Amino acid sequence: MTKRPLPLRTGSLTSKQALLTLLLAVLISVIAGCLELFNHAASMREDVAQRVEQQLAIVNGAAAEAAFQLNPDLANQIAYGLFSDDEIAQVTIRDDFGAALAEFVPDSATETSWLSQRLFGDMLRYREPLNYFVAADLPEAEVGEVELRLDEHSLTQQFLARSVSVVGSSVVEAFILSLLIIAFFHYFITRPLLKVHDAIVHTDPERPGQWAKPQLHGHRQDELGHLVDSLDHLLQAFQKGLDQRDQLHHLSHNDGLTGVANRRHFDLFYKQQWQRTQHHAQPLSVIFIDIDNFKEFNDHYGHAMGDDTLRAVAQVLNQCIDPDQELLARYGGEEFVCILPGKDEAAALDVAQCLRRAVLSLAIPHAYSSTHTHLTASMGVASTSRHTALSATALLALADQHLYHAKQRGRNRIEARPSTV
Numbered sequence: 001m002t003k004r005p006l007p008l009r010t011g012s013l014t015s016k017q018a019l020l021t022l023l024l025a026v027l028i029s030v031i032a033g034c035l036e037l038f039n040h041a042a043s044m045r046e047d048v049a050q051r052v053e054q055q056l057a058i059v060n061g062a063a064a065e066a067a068f069q070l071n072p073d074l075a076n077q078i079a080y081g082l083f084s085d086d087e088i089a090q091v092t093i094r095d096d097f098g099a100a101l102a103e104f105v106p107d108s109a110t111e112t113s114w115l116s117q118r119l120f121g122d123m124l125r126y127r128e129p130l131n132y133f134v135a136a137d138l139p140e141a142e143v144g145e146v147e148l149r150l151d152e153h154s155l156t157q158q159f160l161a162r163s164v165s166v167v168g169s170s171v172v173e174a175f176i177l178s179l180l181i182i183a184f185f186h187y188f189i190t191r192p193l194l195k196v197h198d199a200i201v202h203t204d205p206e207r208p209g210q211w212a213k214p215q216l217h218g219h220r221q222d223e224l225g226h227l228v229d230s231l232d233h234l235l236q237a238f239q240k241g242l243d244q245r246d247q248l249h250h251l252s253h254n255d256g257l258t259g260v261a262n263r264r265h266f267d268l269f270y271k272q273q274w275q276r277t278q279h280h281a282q283p284l285s286v287i288f289i290d291i292d293n294f295k296e297f298n299d300h301y302g303h304a305m306g307d308d309t310l311r312a313v314a315q316v317l318n319q320c321i322d323p324d325q326e327l328l329a330r331y332g333g334e335e336f337v338c339i340l341p342g343k344d345e346a347a348a349l350d351v352a353q354c355l356r357r358a359v360l361s362l363a364i365p366h367a368y369s370s371t372h373t374h375l376t377a378s379m380g381v382a383s384t385s386r387h388t389a390l391s392a393t394a395l396l397a398l399a400d401q402h403l404y405h406a407k408q409r410g411r412n413r414i415e416a417r418p419s420t421v
């Protein structure tokens with residue numbers, strides 16, 4: 001049977017594994033990046049609130065002084081100091097009547113967005129009372145307040161700038177990690193699997209036991225090693241089954257003594273070739289071969305010698321035919337038959353001459369033969385090229401009849417028609 005390679009499939013294991021790993025890496029890095037951003041937003045809110053409170057604590061004394069003295073210059077200086085911070089959008093210092101001593105507001109309205117509202121919307125405004133010790137023996141008195149509004153646009157920009165670097169580094173880390181994972185899996189799993197796949201694909205289905213069992217270094221004790229061993233056991237078992245099948249086929253198709261085709265094989269082959277040659281209007285010839293005076297041979301040289309002789313005869317007869325197209329079978333006892341599909345009577349007579357001479361060439365002495373000093377054989381030939389109207393059975397009967405004539409006419413001869421050849 002010719003080896004048929006399996007069709008190549010697109011999408012290698014390595015590329016699938018690489019794609020899956022990269023997708024997973026991107027997904028994990030996005031999730032990790034989001035978590036990190038969530039933490040970052042919380043810590044940024046904490047930092048901003050702490051900074052603002054520190055700034056308010058620093059300016060509280062001076063602002064209280066300005067409010068107590070109703071000093072707009074001092075109030076303006078303090079408010080400007082606060083306003084110059086990029087994160088602060090608006091500063092107002094008021095006296096205890098609520099009148100503004102100093103106020104800095106942005107030139108244009110600050111940009112607001114959904115993100116800035118979500119992140120910082122609840123912490124934009126700060127109001128700090130200004131307490132002042134009027135006299136050492138009197139309690140603190142509230143003399144005004146400082147009000148701040150943070151610049152949500154500036155805060156959001158800071159957050160986004162940081163986010164890009166956080167997500168970017170998270171993606172790069174994930175990418176590098178996924179490359180390492182891809183290389184690792186390719187080297188330790190995909191490559192050995194591909195070796196096994198390659199060995200299986202290149203195994204001849206008629207000889208599975210002869211597969212090139214892959215040597216997977218470093219995998220002898222793991223699942224891959226076990227997989228190769230299991231495959232090997234399986235293929236050896238298949239091979240055993242195929243060997244038994246071939247053996248049974250041989251036994252059922254071949255003669256146990258001579259090794260040539262048996263009667264059963266002959267019947268099948270003859271039927272098959274008869275139909276084929278009839279269908280293609282080709283000739284088919286049959287030669288019956290019978291060893292002469294074999295009873296005497298057996299009686300005098302013994303049955304064992306008779307068996308050896310039958311084997312030797314079968315072997316030489318086989319050399320006269322084309323084993324790919326024609327068949328030599330043991331028809332029974334000391335009788336053989338040849339089927340010659342595609343050969344007409346003239347060609348069949350040539351083969352018969354070859355067969356007759358082949359038996360003579362063995363030069364097996366037969367001192368008890370009534371006709372010759374050595375072993376000979378007689379043959380009867382019949383061909384559809386001459387007898388076109390005959391049936392398959394009738395053609396065999398005719399060849400047998402010609403063989404009978406050959407015996408009658410002195411043996412060691414070939415008969416193809418009532419007259420002698």
Ligand SMILES: Nc1nc2c(ncn2[C@@H]2O[C@H](COP(=O)(O)OP(=O)(O)OP(=O)(O)O)[C@@H](O)[C@H]2O)c(=O)[nH]1
Nearest residue numbers: 290291292293294295296298303306307333334407
């Ligand atoms: N050794 C051996 N002898 C066999 C075997 N099969 C058949 N024979 C013998 O072949 C002989 C055939 O004898 P006959 O049919 O009388 O034919 P013959 O003696 O060859 O005479 P003709 O065919 O007329 O030349 C018999 O003695 C069988 O026992 C076999 O397998 N082994």
